[in-house]
Amino acid sequence: MYSAFNGLIVGIFYALMALGLSLILGLNGVINFAHGTFMALGGYLAFTIEPYVGFWGSLILAPFGAVVLGLLVERILIRPLYGRDPLFSLLLTFGLAMIMEDLIRTIWGSVGQPFALPNYLNTPLSASLFFLTGYRLVLIAITILVTGALFAVLRYTRIGIRIRAGNADLETISAMGVNIFFLRAANFGIGIFLAGLAGILAAGQLGLSPSIGSSLIMPSFVAIIVGGVGSLIGSVLGGLIIGIASGITAAFFPVAQEVVIYVIMAVVLVLRPRGLLGQEGLFE
């Protein structure tokens, strides 16, 4: 129970990351290897501004900081590669990830930084619920809220409807008068927002290190594959499943806690190559 819960918390980070990666893969057609470093950036920005704006202030502001940088990257580096072989953007974001990680090392140092949480969030709720801190509740609540808001936007707003339509047929929405340059930028921004948010939430739980992003990105890709490429709900589900599985494994057989993620992926791919919710149509 306790280890499953630990796993759930990590699974939340995977889920938020996988959600953003999925969005960006769907509409922008980019496998964003730099997603993890945007996540780390969110955490470090929060770390830097927390002394001035407090924990809650940093939680709200830092993701937008990551978004600003994300939008610049999209506009300057990624946009020229749209419509080309996906290999180009993959290589670009791969290189970008290394550069950004080194920049983070240069700016904030290569040793980890503790991310100070308000005391009232950091104490366990009770002795029997020793693993349940206020922070973990906040983390779960924020994730539910943000994910719910994202799905509502995709379902009910014009921009969300266009993102869904564009996922299916980008060319046709542009011929219908939709500015796909703007739409792709907005979608990229939403994905980076989720990464930045995951970074701050993870910083409070796991602490900060320059490689926090690169250690979380591979499991997040696995989450997409397990959940089914093209399904956002699948990405969330995949993230939670591999998080919980690796949490439980960590308690009983610690050396296998990372391997288990890939074992799950292999099993899913053999039994159900399209992933758990793949092909069921987007967002259903």
Added chain:
Amino acid sequence: MSAVLEIDGVHTYYGKSHILHGVSLKVEEGELVALLGRNGAGKTTTMRSVMSLTPPKAGSVKLFGRDLTRASPHKIAVSGVGYVPEGRKIFGHMSVHENLQVPPEISGPWNIETVYELFPRLYERRASKGGRLSGGEQEMLAIARALLLNPKLLILDEPSQGLAPVIVQEVMRTIARMKKEGMSVLLVEQNAMLALQLADRAYVLADGEMVYSGDAATLKADKARMESLAGVSHAA
């Protein structure tokens, strides 16, 4: 009269294959122009060149007096072009109502309410997924979606394709009504007889080159040419 669309010497390629060899075409204000030609003649490619979905390598596309060659498709659309693509390209996983929320609404007589009035069937089916509609309903949805831009020029690529004759007549009546309300129309058809019922003028494409341009009535009277066009339209 001034031209709403003027295509001049357009050359278009798919990768290395050269499809359009200097195509020129004009649609004057208020006119209904038919673009005919057999299977694979290059009709759709001509429309894709206008919309800049497959931008031409050479030549120019002028819309409403402005040079919009190779402009972004959305700029071309909002400049006043309603495009009903070949195969309709409905978003099959989204409801009718959601499909209608994709294009930006440009003010004018057409909005979601008035297109529902035009096609009451779409209103009845507004909650159905686009992929569940019949071919005729999908065609209506594609036309409705184009009308939301309140276009000055309506481009339809084979609207009759795969539809039952009654439905085809209904679609043709709608197109005639748009013309009557002052819209210019470019109608692409393999079915020459059908298009010539409505058209003022017609062009015929063959292998990426314009082989006829002139009065619709003159073309209709040209037995030899009509036969060569009709041969495929019935097979298709």
